[in-house]
Structures are given as structure tokens and as C-alpha cells.
Amino acid sequence: MAREKDTRLFIRLDLDYADHPKxxxxxxxxxxxxxxxxxxxxKYMTDGVLPKPVANRLxxxxxxxxxxxxxxxDPEAPSLVLREDGSYELHGFTDMQxxxxxxxxxxxxxxxxxxxxxxxxxxxxxxxxxxxxxxxGTQTKAETETETETEVxxxxxxxxxxxxxxxxxxxxxxxxxxxxxxxxxxxxxxxxGVDAATSWxxxxxxxxxxxxxxxxxxxxxxxxxxxxxxxxxxxPRRRDTGPTRAEQAxxxxxxxxxxxxxxxxxxxxxxxx
Numbered sequence: 001m002a003r004e005k006d007t008r009l010f011i012r013l014d015l016d017y018a019d020h021p022k023x024x025x026x027x028x029x030x031x032x033x034x035x036x037x038x039x040x041x042x043k044y045m046t047d048g049v050l051p052k053p054v055a056n057r058l059x060x061x062x063x064x065x066x067x068x069x070x071x072x073x074d075p076e077a078p079s080l081v082l083r084e085d086g087s088y089e090l091h092g093f094t095d096m097q098x099x100x101x102x103x104x105x106x107x108x109x110x111x112x113x114x115x116x117x118x119x120x121x122x123x124x125x126x127x128x129x130x131x132x133x134x135x136x137g138t139q140t141k142a143e144t145e146t147e148t149e150t151e152v153x154x155x156x157x158x159x160x161x162x163x164x165x166x167x168x169x170x171x172x173x174x175x176x177x178x179x180x181x182x183x184x185x186x187x188x189x190x191x192x193g194v195d196a197a198t199s200w201x202x203x204x205x206x207x208x209x210x211x212x213x214x215x216x217x218x219x220x221x222x223x224x225x226x227x228x229x230x231x232x233x234x235x236p237r238r239r240d241t242g243p244t245r246a247e248q249a250x251x252x253x254x255x256x257x258x259x260x261x262x263x264x265x266x267x268x269x270x271x272x273x
Contacts, residue, residue, distance in 0.1 A: 011042045012096045022074045029062035030069040034079055036061075037090055038097075044193035045100040048093025053203045053229055054196060055080075055088045085230070161189035161197070168198045171205035172220045173212075180221035188224050200229035211236040 017023060023031065036058055041048050050058070059067040067088070070080035081089045165185045169178065189197040201220065208217045211234045218228070 009043060011038050013038075014096070022077075022079055026073060027064055027066070027069060029064045030066040030073075033059060033062065033066040034070055034090075037080070037088075038093065041090060041093060042097055044196055045103060047099050048090035048097075049083075050088045050090070051196070051200070051229065052086045052088070053200050053233065056233075057199055057203055086232070087230075157190055157194070158186055161186045161194050164189070164194050164198045168201035168205070169220070171202045171209070172217075173205060173209045173214050174217040174219060177219045177221045181219070181224065184221045184224035197224075204229060204233060207233045 014020075018031075023034070026034070037050055037055070038048075040046075040054065040058065041050065055067060059065075067080065071078050071082060073079055077091050079091055081091055083089055162182065165182050168185065169175075169181065172181075185197060185201070188200075201224075204223070205220075223229075
């Protein structure tokens with residue numbers, strides 16, 4: 001009986017990975033965090049780049065400051081690098097793993113072969129394929145390991161995103177424009193991965209719930225459309241500071257001088273004064 005093809009995804013690790021001078025001195029937490037970050041980046045094809053909220057969430061699973069440890073385990077080429085935009089990059093990730101561009105190119109070739117009736121069968125006893133001109137080639141391990149992840153249909157991805165949305169929605173304190181929020185969530189999930197979109201909404205939703213009055217929390221649809229997950233997590237305001245300009249504008253609009261709740265034009269006019 002033929003064995004079913006293994007459709008799981010993999011990352012590539014050198015057999016000497018654990019003994020590398022940069023890695024062997026890491027704490028158990030930092031070691032595991034580094035592997036977890038590589039798995040995340042490979043799964044969502046981010047080419048080793050981790051958005052700040054994702055890196056913070058992964059790093060918060062341990063009691064020690066694993067992000068700082070990974071940024072300081074080598075004076076010239078640390079395992080984790082903080083970028084100017086606040087995101088993080090895994091050093092050397094694209095040297096060992098397939099890039100998104102390489103995966104997209106291979107997917108396009110597979111799609112073209114499928115339109116022509118599929119790729120020719122390989123000989124049963126070997127993986128080598130000989131062309132008509134006598135040149136021989138071998139199917140790479142990367143192709144056999146990862147060719148299925150980009151074959152997931154858009155319909156399946158949409159279904160998974162819709163299922164995950166309800167969980168993410170439960171963390172968002174402002175329950176408005178749910179239909180539009182779902183549409184934006186599916187769009188973001190298709191571009192960045194369902195788990196990434198969910199983790200962003202959960203992290204920021206919980207932070208807003210802790211720090212911000214509901215009336216000042218942006219609608220989730222607007223937040224997703226403007227890619228606000230790239231912002232810093234909201235922090236509680238110090239007690240000795242006054243209201244923000246946005247809060248002043250809200251009070252101005254609803255305090256009787258204009259008297260029209262939700263008048264966005266009036267709020268903008270006040271802020272422009």
C-alpha cells in the first residue's frame with residue numbers, strides 16, 4: 001500500500017545548530033524562543049521578519065527577557081536584530097530557508113505544469129529526471145517538503161479566517177461594524193496569515209481594554225484597514241496628565257456646544273484649531 005505524502009511544513013536546521021557559539025550559550029528560554037520565531041517566519045513566509053507585536057508576544061511566553069538575550073548573543077551578528085521600523089529580523093534566516101519569492105516562483109511553475117496536465121511522473125527508483133537533451137536534474141528537497149503549503153485554496157483560507165475572527169472579535173472592546181471588521185480581517189489574514197492577524201487583534205484588543213475607555217477605541221474595521229498593528233501597544237496614561245486632544249474633541253462635540261454625537265467633521269475641525 002502506497003504511503004501518503006507528508007504535507008507538513010519544515011524548517012532547515014544545520015546539525016551543528018545547537019553547538020554554534022552564538023546558540024550554545026543561550027538560556028533554555030532564549031533557545032526555544034529562537035526556534036519558535038523561525039517556525040513562525042517559515043509558516044507565514046515573512047522571510048525572517050517578525051512584526052513587533054508578534055515578537056513581543058512570542059517573547060512574553062518566558063519569564064526572562066529573551067528578546068534582549070537574542071539581540072546580544074554576538075557583537076557583530078546577533079541572532080535577532082531590531083529594525084528601524086520597530087520590527088525584528090532573524091539573522092541569516094534566508095540563507096537557510098526558502099524565501100517568499102522563491103516559494104511564489106515555484107508555485108507559479110507548479111500551477112503552469114498543472115494547467116498542462118501535471119508534472120511528468122518520476123521514475124520509481126530514483127528522483128533524477130533526464131531531459132531530451134541528456135541534461136539530468138534532481139527535484140530538490142525543498143520542493144518535496146513545501147510544495148503543498150501554497151496550494152491551499154483561497155476558499156479554505158477564507159473559511160479559516162472567518163472561524164478565527166470570532167475569537168479575535170471577543171477581545172476587541174468596541175463592538176461596532178462587525179461585518180466590515182470581518183471583511184478587513186479576512187483581507188489581512190490572506191496577506192499576513194490567519195494566526196498573525198488573530199494575534200495582532202488579540203494583543204491590541206486586550207491592551208485597549210486595559211488602558212483606554214471604549215469610546216476612544218477605534219472600530220476594528222478602521223484599525224485593520226489602517227494597519228495599526230504596526231503601532232506601539234497602547235499604554236495607560238499617567239494620572240497627572242490632562243486629557244488628550246482626541247478626548248478634548250470628544251467632550252467639545254458632546255458637551256453642548258455642537259451637540260451632535262459622533263460628528264466626525266466637528267471633531268476634525270476642533271483638532272485643527
